Amino acid sequence: MVVEIGAVTDPKEKEDGRRTVVNRESEILIHWREWATISIRNGRRIVVDPVEGADDRIIELLVAGSGLGVLLHQRQRVTLHASAVAIEDGAVAFAGEKGMGKSTTATAFMKEGYPVLTDDVLAIDTSTASPQVTPGGRHFKLWPDAAAATLDSDAENLSVLYPGNPKKGYSAPGGPVSSFPLKCIYLLGYDDKNKEGLPRADVPSPTNAYMQVTLNSYALRFLKKTGIEKWYFDSVAEIVESVPVRILVREHDAQKIKKTIRFVEKDVREEQLQKRV
The missing domain is CATH 3.30.310 (TATA-Binding Protein)
Structure with a gap:
């Protein structure tokens, strides 16, 4: 380009x-x-x-x-407003509205040793045998508390993105250049009223999963329904049919991010075991 x-x-x-x-x-x-x-x-x-x-x-x-x-x-890529990291030779995506912690989650996984595939713009190729994630930009935009919770001392030297914006900019070190099979899409959510049992991964109905993936796409955000062609809806349906979609509910507290990491690690492993069985 x-x-x-x-x-x-x-x-x-x-x-x-x-x-x-x-x-x-x-x-x-x-x-x-x-x-x-x-x-x-x-x-x-x-x-x-x-x-x-x-x-x-x-x-x-x-x-x-x-x-x-x-x-x-x-x-003709399904492009989500999401971040993604590589876990067990596959891509795990974190999608959600602004403020849901996409960059925070991906940064925390990076500090735990997981390669970052992309932040903010996640492109999914459905022309292959299984949906593939193409590596993209790794430039995080983090709130100061999220930067402090995930980057430790590295957060002290970060600059604001631009004057008047409190978010800090951080560029992740070089990562993978080849595509990864998409293993799971986590739709990020918070629950500060009932903290017991968090984090948890809710399983949406196929229809709700389809709608949520569509709502988190750049296509719907900019082009609306009248500007999207049939290939897009077919591609989203293919993704939802072949890739687990989960609603990841956790506390709205950046200091609890490691608890979320441990939960996702376990959830991804169990998902892979179920596929093998």
């Missing part, structure tokens, strides 16, 4: 909000009125037209997140 600075035609179909998305045959325009307009073309090129005076660091985050997520969708 190529990323370049250039002039992009401002979409006439602007919405009232801060972000406008226009879906065309071979091009998707995303316009942020405060920062930039970007054109994602044919799954190969991203052209960035910054707003004068906009912070380059914010634009880089938009391109690496939203821009890349949409570009991979153009390449």
Whole structure:
């Protein structure tokens, strides 16, 4: 893929909000009125037209997140707003809404010795015999308490992503470059009212699993249902049929992250044993 600075035609179909998305045959325009307009073309090129005076660091985050997520969708990859680590020769994904701890969980696994495959943008290839996860960016965006809980002394030297944003930026060391079979998707959730028995992994119905995976995709987030083609819905169905989907419920406390790690390790092992049986 190529990323370049250039002039992009401002979409006439602007919405009232801060972000406008226009879906065309071979091009998707995303316009942020405060920062930039970007054109994602044919799954190969991203052209960035910054707003004068906009912070380059914010634009880089938009391109690496939203821009890349949409570009991979153009390449017919199911692209989730998720992180993933390698456990027992397979990819384990952590998906969820903002603030659910995707980056925190992946960072904690990394500190336990598990390779990070990607953060924020998770691309799944369903053209192979089983769904495969392609390694991506490993640049974490962490709240200060999450950075302190997962990175220990390394957190002291981290800088904020950009002025006015309390999150800290951390780039994980080099990781795998080849794809991994997708072993499990954990949909992250919290339960601070009933802490007994946490963490736990709830098993959603096939319909709910399908809906939750779809809701956590970049495609639905940007293109809505009318902009998504049949291949996408077929691919999500294939993923849900062949890969376990679990709702991982835990306490909203970064200090308890190691408890979550031990639970996931055990859950993944048991899932693999069941498959062998």
